[in-house]
Amino acid sequence: MSRLVATFQQLAASGRKALIPFITAGDPKPDFTVPLMHAMVAAGADVIELGVPFSDPMADGPVIQRASERALLHKMSLKKTLNLAIEFRRTNQHTPLVLMGYLNPIEAMGYEDFANAAQRAEIDGVLTVDLPPEEGLECRELLKAREIDPIFFFY
Numbered sequence: 039m040s041r042l043v044a045t046f047q048q049l050a051a052s053g054r055k056a057l058i059p060f061i062t063a064g065d066p067k068p069d070f071t072v073p074l075m076h077a078m079v080a081a082g083a084d085v086i087e088l089g090v091p092f093s094d095p096m097a098d099g100p101v102i103q104r105a106s107e108r109a110l111l112h113k114m115s116l117k118k119t120l121n122l123a124i125e126f127r128r129t130n131q132h133t134p135l136v137l138m139g140y141l142n143p144i145e146a147m148g149y150e151d152f153a154n155a156a157q158r159a160e161i162d163g164v165l166t167v168d169l170p171p172e173e174g175l176e177c178r179e180l181l182k183a184r185e186i187d188p189i190f191f192f193y
Contacts, residue, residue: 041134041162042187045084057082060138062089062105063122064114072125079133087165090119090139097167097191116143116152123159136163136189144177153180165189 091109171190178188
């Protein structure tokens with residue numbers, strides 16, 4: 039059972055809703071991200087959604103767009119975001135991590151390389167904003183094979 043499923047089952051059993059804060063990796067600077075993730079857990083976060091900075095966001099408002107711009111100024115990337123997740127996992131094995139981003143960086147890395155890297159980083163879920171479920175079969179199967187939950191928006 040994935041950390042995400044276990045967390046939601048525990049929350050449901052206790053009658054609670056999940057607190058899932060979002061941050062953009064590398065904003066305001068890369069070395070601030072992991073301490074902020076730990077602070078969110080200490081403040082009660084049940085799951086952390088870690089945004090991968092992207093230059094052309096379609097589904098984000100101005101606050102997240104500016105966060106991505108600041109992170110990109112620090113040369114943040116998908117690989118660097120995964121490295122921050124690895125660093126977080128050194129001292130936190132229980133809080134689920136969901137990577138949120140766009141398909142382009144994943145395609146640039148290659149689906150299989152991405153799935154392997156996400157597994158090494160102990161990512162629990164991947165929310166790809168611009169990948170509809172009906173077009174995401176290859177990526178979804180690679181993630182599921184590594185026990186990573188694919189998460190899709192339904193419109």
